Amino acid sequence: MDSKTEKYSVDGWNISLQRNVHMYCHSLSVENSQYRFNIECEDLPTHEKTIGIWLHNSKIPVAMITELKDILLRWSESLEIEVEIRTN
Secondary structure (H helix, E strand, C coil): CCCCCCEECCCEEEEEEEEECCEEEEEEEEECCCEEEEEEECCEEEECCEEEEHHCCCCHHHHHHHHHHHHHHHHHHHCEEEEEEEEE
């Protein structure tokens, strides 16, 4: 199990990813000066290495889902894997 936490910063949001906290599930948190969200994510059974991020299962206000999706998409460009983000 890899316990190293990866940290990133995108447009005032701090993103923290700890991979494989339980089998294929990861710990993803996103925070800024006002908010902190823990977001469900896990490896997907795809041909390419892919992480699925479930924004709709998190306690994120509906009005902020699009903003966080955009932040996470920009963040994902720095990764060497594919990312799928589900909002509903």
